Each structure stands twice: as structure tokens, then as C-alpha cells.
Amino acid sequence: MERSYIMVKPDGVERGLVGEIIKRFELKGYQLLAIQLFKPTREHLQEHYKDLKEKPFFPPLIEYMLSGPVVGMVWQGREMVKVGRRMLGETNPLNSNPGTIRGDFCIETGRNLCHGSDSVESAEREIALWFPSGVIQWERTKIQKLIYE
Ligand code: GTP
Numbered sequence: 219m220e221r222s223y224i225m226v227k228p229d230g231v232e233r234g235l236v237g238e239i240i241k242r243f244e245l246k247g248y249q250l251l252a253i254q255l256f257k258p259t260r261e262h263l264q265e266h267y268k269d270l271k272e273k274p275f276f277p278p279l280i281e282y283m284l285s286g287p288v289v290g291m292v293w294q295g296r297e298m299v300k301v302g303r304r305m306l307g308e309t310n311p312l313n314s315n316p317g318t319i320r321g322d323f324c325i326e327t328g329r330n331l332c333h334g335s336d337s338v339e340s341a342e343r344e345i346a347l348w349f350p351s352g353v354i355q356w357e358r359t360k361i362q363k364l365i366y367e
Pocket residue numbers: 270275278279308309327328329330332333334335336
């Protein structure tokens with residue numbers, strides 16, 4: 219089954235949206251594999267967002283991500299990466315549909331509440347970065363038949 223790294227950013231944690239965000243993935247039928255509250259270092263965040271280091275918004279992005287604790291999670295399920303990002307909404311919350319997390323709860327790109335891996339490869343890289351000792355491997359058994367054909 220596919221995995222994605224989903225993270226509640228500092229604004230989401232501070233605003234008390236962690237439970238709401240977890241709830242949406244749980245209700246969809248996805249499975250939580252790991253969760254931790256982190257206070258990441260600047261270097262760790264620079265590594266996480268290394269593909270963006272030449273962008274003009276990189277410095278404010280790192281400051282935003284350093285502004286408080288984040289909640290890092292690993293979620294598992296069919297097409298987890300693509301559907302996970304669809305559930306988060308567009309990068310710019312003003313372009314996000316209602317019903318998405320960003321569409322429902324925020325306004326600005328620089329305060330867009332949550333992160334989701336953008337490919338299966340980046341998901342595996344990010345999971346290894348945030349959970350270097352690995353995550354529990356398990357598949358729910360009984361409920362699986364209620365969610366998948
Ligand atoms: P993540 O899930 O956080 O990776 O967002 P994304 O994949 O939708 O967007 P991207 O990876 O391109 O950018 C990472 C983050 O940088 C975004 O979620 C925003 O918080 C921030 N960001 C991206 N573009 C801009 C921008 O034009 N201005 C500002 N201020 N922030 C931006």
C-alpha cells in the first residue's frame with residue numbers, strides 16, 4: 219500500500235486543527251502509521267524543503283515552519299499521495315475548493331496549514347527524514363474489506 223508524509227504546520231497546530239485534519243484522513247478510510255509532535259531545527263526544515271531552496275519564498279517559508287511545533291504523520295492507503303494532496307487542496311488556499319482542508323480553514327499560501335508529499339518518491343524520502351528509525355508496518359485486517367473491494 220502507498221504511503222504519504224502529511225504534516226500539520228505550525229499555524230494548524232496553534233489553531234487547534236490537528237484533530238480535524240486527522241479526522242478527515244481517518245473518515246476517508248486511510249490508515250495512520252506514525253504520528254509525532256516535532257520542534258524541527260532550521261537544518262531539518264531546509265532538508266525537507268530542499269527542492270525549493272532557490273525560490274524567493276524559501277526564507278519566509280523556513281521562518282513560518284520554525285514558528286512553532288508541527289505534527290508529522292505517515293498515512294497509508296490506495297493512491298495515498300495523490301488523494302492526500304487533493305484532500306489538502308491547492309497550494310494557494312484561495313484556489314482550494316470547499317471541502318478541502320485549505321479550502322475550508324485558511325486564506326494565504328504562506329499560512330496554508332498542512333503539507334503533503336508530492337510524489338511516491340518524495341513521500342519515501344520525507345518519511346525517512348522525519349521518522350529515521352522507521353514506522354510500524356501493519357495492515358488493518360477486518361476493516362480492510364469494508365474499505366477496499
Ligand atoms: P507543501 O505540501 O507544503 O510542500 O505545499 P505544496 O506542495 O502545495 O507547495 P510547494 O511545495 O510548491 O511549496 C511549499 C510551501 O511553500 C507551500 O505550501 C507554501 O507554504 C509555501 N509557498 C509556496 N509558494 C509560495 C509563494 O509563492 N509564496 C509564499 N509566501 N509561500 C509559498
